[in-house]
Amino acid sequence: MEIKVLSNLEERLKRVFAEVFALAPDEVTDDASPKTIPRWDSMNSMVLTMALEEEFDVQFTDQELMKMNTFGAIRDALLAKSTEETIG
């Protein structure tokens, strides 16, 4: 059950990444960052987090926003939130 929730979250996260940065979902890897994704500039970073907040119905704190600079970090931030609250 735990695994299913995780992969579901990861899948949805990859889909949002793919849409925001115009990629195929399997191009989104764990270490994806502004260095590997040319479209990931400060502006799209904001667009990305806004889209994620809506998609997962969460609010990141300003400190979390400052740290969300790789795919892995964002996934972990979302997972941390999912232990606090249920991600729908």
Place this chain on the structure above:
Amino acid sequence: MNSRKQVLDWLESDPSSTRYITAARRLDEISDEALPEIRVALLRNIVIEPIVPYLKVHSGRAGLQLRLQLGNYDNLQEDVFQSGSPLFEFRPDVVIMALRLQLLAPKLVLSYTSLSPAESEELVAQVLARVDDLVRAIRERSAGVILVHNFERPAWPAYGILDLQRTHGQVNTIHRLNEQLAERLQRIGGAFVVDLDGLLSRLGYDQGLDQRYWHVGRAPYRPRLLEQLAREYVRFAAALKGKNKKCLVLDCDNTLWGGVVGEDGINGIRLEPNYPGSAYLEFQHAVLDLYHRGILLALNSKNNEADVLEVLEKHPSSLLRPSHFVAKRINWNDKATNLQEIAAELRIGIDSLVFVDDNPVECAYVGSALPEVQVLQLPADPTGFRGALQSLEWFDTLTLTKEDQRRSEMYQRESQRQQLREKSQTLEGYLRSLEMVVEIGAADAFSIPRIAQLTQKTNQFNLTTRRYSEDDVRLMTEDPRTDVFYTSLRDRFDDSGIIAVAIVRYENERATIDTLLMSCRVIGRGIEQTLLATMLEAARNRHCESVEGEYVPTAKNALVKDLYSQNGFTPVDHPERSLWRRELSLPPLAHPDWFQEVKIRWR
């Protein structure tokens, strides 16, 4: 998803931010459909980039292809005043100024209680002067429509519960600032307020503003507000580009009143001042608002005509009366056929109609049979009817002229003309009996708004379909090598006001017809012939040798494709364009002789 409609339907089914981003990208890729361009320049002192997908999607929804130029962050001074700024080279149709008071006058927002009344007034004056300078500078170099955000009322007023009690409280001061901003823009002309404050109060501060992104990235507006804001920009753009709807076609039972008149009878239907009749009455009020804005009203109902007319004539509460409707199809025919007949009777395009019905089956049928018609399916609960109608953004225009406010009356005069026509033996006899007086003159301050509006709205009798703002027209009237002619018409039934426009440019010995258009209400009365004859005379007076015109085909103007050949113009050989010329050595074109009088006022 290969078509605009498929992309928009997909988005409609789940309008999330992520889908907007994808939909915007897909719309960019669709190239098989040539939509008219809308060139938008967005100047700002905030980070507003996340609005771009919303703006693309809403433009696409309005049938426009967005070309966007985004000014640099907080760079208006240079965007507007520096020579060589890319702003004017871009030739925008719309210039937007998204300015937030936090950066224009931080004290008014952040430390209001430290200001004396005189100091706050001084800051208000400075903000107004700054905006005024920018708008006037844009106006001097661009004929585009200028949109300026008004300023947010604070969510938490500086003086707490006393704030509203004080003339110089923060809320009242910002309210005054917004009021004066609107007055100044109105004086400049072609400049409009975008009611950001209103959007925010409709949505709520928590839904609209985001302090985190404001502090982290100077991006104050949340996606939901950006979506509404983009929609608001596009309302102006669509009005400028003539995408507005002209006629509201209404179902009757369970739409204008509760119940079925054929079964419940005039005394059984719900239209009383208390619930549930009150919901239908409030809906009727909203319909009347559109009527007073110049939107034509029509009925399309499956009923016995006598039953419906009895309600409209005799029901004590009904606000809508038979005279409000310019066309009625109350019968047992299918509603799509009725809509086609209504468009034909009113001589407007089928895509100028909005159809309103409570019945999902009727709505779905009309939507599939006539995809050009905008369909509003009313919600299940009648208390939502009024809001559903008011939230439609399809009826907006940039001006409200006296012709608009009298439009329905004019259509009623038209039906009197039809009756006269039926009694007349010959067409010419009928035209004579109308006692028409035509006036053709050079555009002046009084006629410019209506001329611009006609260029924006006329689709059928329009040779080139070039859209002009009031400022475009004003500039042309100041150009000695251009004539802008208006044509007005009066007959025994009515004064129709300005109904036709021609714009002619002169270069060397040649006159070129840039624009020739006429309101579809007066087709078939020979007005175009007398206008053309006058234009040829004007060109002759300027010692031209020939007059050239062009027919630019659109989906809607096939009506005029033979206009030039019918008036003695001969085709000019050109690989792509339909160009026509008439030498002025030919005998003058005759004015039709059925007019009672043709008055010509040269400039």
